[in-house]
Amino acid sequence: xxxxxxxxxxxxxxxxxxxxxxxxxxxxxxxxxxxxxxxxxxxxxxxxxxxxxxxxxxxxxxxxxxxxxxxxxxxxxxxxxxxxxxxxxxxxxxxxxxxxxxxxxxxxxxxxxxxxxxxxxxxxxxxxxxxxxxxxxxxxxxxxxxxxxxxxxxxxxxxxxxxxxxxxxxxxxxxxxxxxxxxxxxxxxxxxxxxxxxxxxxxxxxxxxxxxxxxxxxxxxxxxxxxxxxxxxxxxxxxxxxxxxxxx
Amino acid sequence: xxxxxxxxxxxxxxxxxxxxxxxxxxxxxxxxxxxxxxxxxxxxxxxxxxxxxxxxxxxxxxxxxxxxxxxxxxxxxxxxxxxxxxxxxxxxxxxxxxxxxxxxxxxxxxxxxxxxxxxxxxxxxxxxxxxxxxxxxxxxxxxxxxxxxxxxxxxxxxxxxxxxxxxxxxxxxxxxxxxxxxxxxxxxxxxxxxxxxxxxxxxxxxxxxxxxxxxxxxxxxxxxxxxxxxxxxxxxxxxxxxxxxxxxxxxxxxxxxxxxxxxxxxxxxxxxxxxxxxxxxxxxxxxxxxxxxxxxxxxxxxxxxxxxxxxxxxxxxxxxxxxxxxxxxxxxxxxxxxxxxxxxxxxxxxxxxxxxxxxxxxxxxxxxxxxxxxxxxxxxxxxxxxxxxxxxxxxxxxxxxxxxxxxxxxxxxxxxxxxxxxxxxxxxxxxxxxxxxxxxxxxxxxxxxxxxxxxxxxxxxxxxxxxxxxxxxxxxxxxxxxxxxxxxxxxxxxxxxxxxxxxxxxxxxxxxxxxxxxxxxxxxxxxxxxxxxxxxxxxxxxxxxxxxxxxxxxxxxxxxxxxxxxxxxxxxxxxxxxxxxxxxxxxxxxxxxxxxxxxxxxxxxxxxxxxxxxxxxxxxxxxxxxxxxxxxxxxxx
Numbered sequence: 001x002x003x004x005x006x007x008x009x010x011x012x013x014x015x016x017x018x019x020x021x022x023x024x025x026x027x028x029x030x031x032x033x034x035x036x037x038x039x040x041x042x043x044x045x046x047x048x049x050x051x052x053x054x055x056x057x058x059x060x061x062x063x064x065x066x067x068x069x070x071x072x073x074x075x076x077x078x079x080x081x082x083x084x085x086x087x088x089x090x091x092x093x094x095x096x097x098x099x100x101x102x103x104x105x106x107x108x109x110x111x112x113x114x115x116x117x118x119x120x121x122x123x124x125x126x127x128x129x130x131x132x133x134x135x136x137x138x139x140x141x142x143x144x145x146x147x148x149x150x151x152x153x154x155x156x157x158x159x160x161x162x163x164x165x166x167x168x169x170x171x172x173x174x175x176x177x178x179x180x181x182x183x184x185x186x187x188x189x190x191x192x193x194x195x196x197x198x199x200x201x202x203x204x205x206x207x208x209x210x211x212x213x214x215x216x217x218x219x220x221x222x223x224x225x226x227x228x229x230x231x232x233x234x235x236x237x238x239x240x241x242x243x244x245x246x247x248x
Numbered sequence: 249x250x251x252x253x254x255x256x257x258x259x260x261x262x263x264x265x266x267x268x269x270x271x272x273x274x275x276x277x278x279x280x281x282x283x284x285x286x287x288x289x290x291x292x293x294x295x296x297x298x299x300x301x302x303x304x305x306x307x308x309x310x311x312x313x314x315x316x317x318x319x320x321x322x323x324x325x326x327x328x329x330x331x332x333x334x335x336x337x338x339x340x341x342x343x344x345x346x347x348x349x350x351x352x353x354x355x356x357x358x359x360x361x362x363x364x365x366x367x368x369x370x371x372x373x374x375x376x377x378x379x380x381x382x383x384x385x386x387x388x389x390x391x392x393x394x395x396x397x398x399x400x401x402x403x404x405x406x407x408x409x410x411x412x413x414x415x416x417x418x419x420x421x422x423x424x425x426x427x428x429x430x431x432x433x434x435x436x437x438x439x440x441x442x443x444x445x446x447x448x449x450x451x452x453x454x455x456x457x458x459x460x461x462x463x464x465x466x467x468x469x470x471x472x473x474x475x476x477x478x479x480x481x482x483x484x485x486x487x488x489x490x491x492x493x494x495x496x497x498x499x500x501x502x503x504x505x506x507x508x509x510x511x512x513x514x515x516x517x518x519x520x521x522x523x524x525x526x527x528x529x530x531x532x533x534x535x536x537x538x539x540x541x542x543x544x545x546x547x548x549x550x551x552x553x554x555x556x557x558x559x560x561x562x563x564x565x566x567x568x569x570x571x572x573x574x575x576x577x578x579x580x581x582x583x584x585x586x587x588x589x590x591x592x593x594x595x596x597x598x599x600x601x602x603x604x605x606x607x608x609x610x611x612x613x614x615x616x617x618x619x620x621x622x623x624x625x626x627x628x629x630x631x632x633x634x635x636x637x638x639x640x641x642x643x644x645x646x647x648x649x650x651x652x653x654x655x656x657x658x659x660x661x662x663x664x665x666x667x668x669x670x671x672x673x674x675x676x677x678x679x680x681x682x683x684x685x686x687x688x689x690x691x692x693x694x695x696x697x698x699x700x701x702x703x704x705x706x707x708x709x710x711x712x713x714x715x716x717x718x719x720x721x722x723x724x725x726x727x728x729x730x731x732x733x734x735x736x737x738x739x740x741x742x743x744x745x746x747x748x749x750x751x752x753x754x755x756x757x758x759x760x761x762x763x764x765x766x767x768x769x770x771x772x773x774x775x776x777x778x779x780x781x782x783x784x785x786x787x788x789x790x791x792x793x794x795x796x797x798x799x800x801x802x803x804x805x806x807x808x809x810x811x812x813x814x815x816x817x818x819x820x821x822x823x824x825x826x827x828x829x830x831x832x833x834x835x836x837x838x839x840x841x842x843x844x845x846x847x848x849x850x851x852x853x854x855x856x857x858x859x860x861x862x863x864x865x866x867x868x869x870x871x872x873x874x875x876x877x878x879x880x881x882x883x884x885x
Contacts, residue, residue, distance in 0.1 A: 012796060030521045032632075038526055038747070045745045045800065050792050053799055055314060057487040059527045061628065062412055063318040078631075085631050110458055111797040117314060118435070125427040129420035130379045134299040134697045137370075137377035140404075141334065144388025154381040154406060157413060161317055190379045 001027050001093035005040065007052055008100045010109050013116075017109065019098070029089035033076060034059060034066065036088055053112040061085040061225065064160030067167070068113045069100040074164035074223040082162065082225040102163050104172035106210040117163050119209035120177060126205035127198040128181040130190050143189050150188075157184035158226045168223035171212030176220040178206045179236035180228050186239055196243035203240050249504060249857045251870040254658040255359040260876050261341075264363045267659070271702055272709035279304035282708050283467040285452055286310070287439045287494055290319030291411070291689060292672025293473030294418035295696025301425030303701055308465055309422070309431055310454055312438045312489055312802075317419040320475060320487040321692060324411025325532035325625065326395060327403035328375075328689040330368040335392050339400040341365045348687060349877045351397040351577055352652070352680020353829035353845065355507070355853070358876055359659060360677045364687075367694040372404055374697055378417035382406050395685040396533050397577040397884075403686045408532055408624045414689055418696070437463070438802065439494045440733075441726045442470060442501045442668060449501075449668035450716050453726045455734075457802065460794040462730055464723045466716050469667045469704055472498060473696065476651035476673040478511065480810045480817065481762070482754025484648035485517060485530040491806035492813050495655050495674050503663040504855035504868065506656035506676035508813065509821035512683055512830045513763050514649030515581035518632055518642075519601040528647040529632060531604070532625055533685040536574045538609035538618060539642070541565050541581070543602050547592040553603055553641050564588055572884040579682040579830045579843075580884060582646035586763045587841065589645075596643045605641035646763060650688060652679040652830065653820075656855040656870070660703035661695060664855070667711070669704060671695035676853065681829025734794050737804045742787030746803035749784050753811055756780070761818050766834040770822040777815045784811060816856055816865060823867060826850045847879050 003024040010017030024040050031039070034056050041051035057065040061082040068083055070076040076086045091097070101109050106119040145153075159180035166174050182199050185191030191198070214233055221230040256267040274282065282305050286297045289311040297309040313319060331344040344365040349356060372390070376382065383391040383405050392401040406413040425431040436457040443451035443464070451466035477492035478484040499505045516531045542563045544556050564584055566573045576584070585602050588594065595601045610618050615638060619626075626637050633643070655663050655670040657677055662669050672692040679687065716723070760773035784807070792798040827836040827843035828850070836844040851874070857866040 028522055028524065031524050032526070035524045035526050039524055042745055042747065045789060045791055046743075048789075048791065051800055053797055057313060057318055057489050058320060058323045059488060060323055060485075060529045061631075062409065063313075063320070063322050063487060064315075065313060065318050080627075081631060085628070087631070087634075089634060114797060121315060121423070121426075121433075121435075124420070125423045129424040130377065131424060132374075132377045132421075133302045134295075134374060134421070134701065135370075137373040140332070140372040140376040140382075141389045143376075145384055146388050147384045147386050150381050150384040153379075154413075157379075157381050157406075157416065158409065160412075161315065184381070185379045188379050188381065190377055 001029070001088070001091065003027060003091065004096045006096070006098045009052070009112055011111065013108055013110060027088050029087070031088045032059065032084055033086040033088065034084050053114050055114050056084055059084040062160060064162040067102060067162045067164055069102065069167055071098050074102070074167040075225055080225055080227050102167035104166045106172065106174070107163060107166060119211065120161055120163065120174070122209050123174065123178055123202055123205045124181065127194065127201040128185070130185060131194060145189060153184050153187040156180045156187070156228065156232050159228050160226055162225065164223045164225060165220035166211065168219040169212065170217055170219070171215060173214045174206050174211035175214040175233045175236065176224065176228055176230070178202050179232040182236045182239060183232040186235070195239060196246065199236065199239040199243045200247070203236070249664055249855070249868050251504070251656065251664070251855055251868055252658065253357060253870060254660060255357070256659070260359060260362045263359050264366055268702055271706035274705045274709045276304060280306060282306065283308065284469050284471060284704065285465055285467040286471045286473060287452060288319065288473035288475060288674070289316035289422065290321035290473060290475060290672060291415055291418055291692030292696040293471070294319065294415065294422045295693050296471055296473060296671060296700045297431050298418060298421035298425050299697050299701045300704070301428070301430035304430070307425070307431040308434065308467065310434045310437045310439060312436065312457065314435050316422055316433060316435065317416060319415065320490055321415045321689070322412045323487065324689055325408045325530065326534040327393065327405035327410045327686040328371065328414065329395070329402050329686040330372045330404060330690065331365055331402060332369055332372060334390060335401045337400045339402050343400065344368060344402065346877050347398050348678070348684060349680070350882055351682055351684040353682050353843070353882055354680065354847070354851065354874060354879050355510070355828055355872065356678055356680030357872060358874060363699070364678050364691055364694050367698045368690050370698060371690060371693045375414055375417050378421060380406060380413045380417045393534055394537055394575060396536065396575045396581070397684040405534070408622060411689060414693065440730045440805070441497045443722055443726045444501055444665065445716050445720060445722045448666045451723065453730050458797050460796060460798070462727050464718050464727060466718065468708055468713050469669065471669045471671060471700060471704070472655065472674050473671045474674045476654065477810070477813055478648040478651050480753070480814055481648040481757050482750050483520065483525060483528050485514060485528050488527060491809065493806055493809045495670070496809040496813055498655060498663065498665065498668060500858050501665060502858065503665045503668055504656040504857055505816060506853050506855040507653035507820065508817040508856070509761070509824060509831050510652035510681050510829060511648060512578060512650040512652060513582045513646045515578055515585055515646050516604060516644045517647035518629065519596055519645040529628065530649060531629060531642065531644060533578070535604060535622060535625060538621065539574065539604040539606050540608060541574055541602055541604055543588045543593040543595060553605070562588070562593070569884045576884045577682060577684060582763055583832060585646055601643040601645045603641035604644045606637060607641070610638065650683055652676065652681060652683055656853065660706065661700055662703070662707065667707065669700060671700055681831055733805070734801065737788065737801060737808070738790050738794060740785065740788045740790070742789050744787050744789060746788065746790065746800060746807045749780070749788065750803070750807045750810065753780060753807070753814055757814055757817070761821050764832045764834050765821050767822065770818045773818045774815065774822070777811065777818065781811045784808065819865070820854055820856065824850060824854065851879070
């Protein structure tokens with residue numbers, strides 16, 4: 001199939017950026033979306049033009065590196081799918097695609113489709129961990145954890161930190177990302193001692209990093225390639241409110 | 249070249265505790281005076297950076313990704329082994345040690361493997377304490393599953409995303425140390441050289457991948473945790489960015505490269521689709537717990553799988569290896585798949601595939617039980633192939649997955665360059681000629697959490713180090729060398745892209761130095777690779793400039809190093825005139841096609857010394873002694 005691509009090109013953080021149009025020719029439906037871009041890039045390079053920069057690494061949907069907005073949808077049209085796992089069989093001959101980077105104040109564009117997501121690091125460093133030194137752990141079975149609890153914690157821990165939730169949110173909020181980490185640890189017995197502090201500090205870091213607020217659009221969960229449930233935001237809000245009220 | 253293993257004396261079970269007592273300690277107040285550089289933030293590097301930061305050292309950690317959380321350890325699916333014996337099925341440290349030595353086909357260092365098995369139990373405890381949501385039984389205790397090459401159930405897992413959860417644990421611990429100011433984190437920085445002063449590793453040259461700026465970072469010791477070189481085959485299960493550059497640069501600065509020909513081809517990956525294919529996706533080995541591997545008995549049988557009656561199917565692993573069946577180790581399962589495909593019994597487009605069939609398990613346990621165990625893997629398979637594995641068998645084929653070879657290290661995980669330590673997949677030490685499933689995560693975390701924090705202290709306590717400034721001639725020389733190389737790559741102005749050379753190299757290596765090797769093919773490769781290298785440096789086109797994000801330039805530098813490594817791999821494969829583990833030389837096999845080791849001549853690790861461009865590398869040998877697990881023909885029959 002042949003496609004027409006309108007791709008965001010931006011040389012640097014300072015550049016204003018613009019859409020440029022390319023033809024993607026002889027695309028196989030079995031290609032992944034990124035493989036389609038590889039083919040376009042090889043063509044650009046052959047014509048002495050600079051390839052489109054995009055972030056990617058594992059190409060199996062787990063590292064969270066890739067991500068672009070395709071026709072307005074972060075990671076494209078298919079549910080529960082990262083861009084690298086999206087395949088061209090989703091598209092038809094003659095389709096026209098608009099490909100953009102994540103758009104959020106907290107995620108400045110570095111080049112083309114590559115953005116700076118270091119704001120997420122700030123959120124995690126504010127408390128997204130259990131303070132346990134190497135070597136100081138009790139036996140793994142010392143504290144039983146119910147299967148359902150472990151499973152629910154896992155549902156939150158499955159977040160890959162790609163940033164699609166922020167890109168999807170009209171407020172560029174990072175609530176789903178932050179809530180996922182707070183819930184992952186807050187559901188486990190190991191996460192209890194620091195639960196209040198964690199919620200306070202991570203929410204504060206999130207606000208300071210320039211992310212917007214949640215106004216219950218729910219776009220984040222829809223765009224999330226790992227299906228992180230919006231209920232975790234409610235859980236985070238409860239934890240935050242409780243921590244605020246009982247702060248010593 | 250000195251290949252002294254520094255294995256402590258005494259009975260194997262007491263070596264590590266004895267060594268820990270004998271190692272010198274750095275006074276807590278002095279630790280903050282020492283700085284350590286860690287390159288790579290996967291399980292090994294992330295765990296090491298966190299643990300060394302906790303101890304009070306000043307740590308600088310580097311990764312090429314935009315976040316430490318994205319290192320390729322994250323993609324490990326199946327699980328992590330530990331000799332907990334929670335299942336009461338006869339496991340022990342000794343058994344895990346035995347299985348790993350045997351699984352590695354008697355080409356690993358016994359003392360290292362024993363230590364790994366010993367530490368394995370602490371790893372699980374540490375990860376649980378960090379909040380890793382391992383699979384649990386209803387009673388709340390940790391669940392286990394079986395993996396290839398073992399007859400006990402010792403693998404701990406977190407759905408099909410164990411690597412992700414363990415890495416997030418290490419990343420969280422690392423983030424805590426970054427917040428505490430103990431670790432300085434440099435993302436989007438790629439290491440391009442090691443700096444040696446007075447023969448010791450004292451720093452690195454890194455490129456800021458956004459600005460192109462070359463930076464010099466100095467420290468008292470350097471730790472490489474930069475993973476394996478499986479991408480030498482271009483198509484592999486590795487992430488696209490995985491590369492050999494850090495270890496290759498270290499090799500060219502004097503660190504011996506051991507057993508480069510020991511590469512693991514994983515039996516269960518999704519088959520190649522077309523020319524544009526950019527990577528291969530692994531389907532976890534854990535699937536072989538419930539999936540049965542088969543091909544039609546008849547050559548060229550193109551009927552759909554459902555139309556092939558039971559008695560016309562060849563469940564070849566169950567037939568050939570009745571006691572391990574579908575859970576035969578990776579090297580054996582891969583080779584068996586190649587064999588049936590070579591016979592013309594492969595399935596799917598091009599005949600390069602075998603079935604992994606879940607219908608019996610679904611019938612026995614119900615679809616729900618299978619869904620519970622593997623749903624995310626099944627979904628991933630469907631997303632890629634557009635086929636539903638609940639209804640039709642998966643098609644799988646072997647692909648490059650892991651590299652057992654790597655920089656040579658002693659018992660303390662130090663390379664032949666003093667002060668340069670190598671941990672995780674980047675070193676060669678624990679898996680011999682073949683790695684068992686769920687052992688990579690174990691080794692990465694063992695090295696990072698529980699070995700290097702002790703051994704590096706011993707080095708620092710015993711070594712008198714002079715202060716080095718950034719204008720030291722060794723720093724300037726290293727920066728100039730890197731600058732010159734980047735300039736050369738950008739200046740070639742030829743016609744072909746880095747990827748096109750990488751693909752060509754990959755095809756060549758897969759054909760000549762892949763699942764099966766022979767003298768003729770390896771000699772051909774050794775003639776073809778220098779010719780490819782020459783064309784690369786004449787006809788490459790990179791485009792763009794150094795002073796901005798330039799992914800084409802990043803690739804070019806990595807491909808250049810892969811081409812050089814490929815030559816060493818083929819040389820090593822040629823010189824190792826035996827078959828063992830993942831290294832199968834067609835000339836050396838038993839009448840029924842199994843690997844034939846030559847213990848008399850090859851019970852050793854081969855460590856290669858760089859002697860200059862255009863000069864043949866020198867092969868050194870570290871003899872391996874098997875005092876606790878008797879050398880035996882590996883049998884899974």
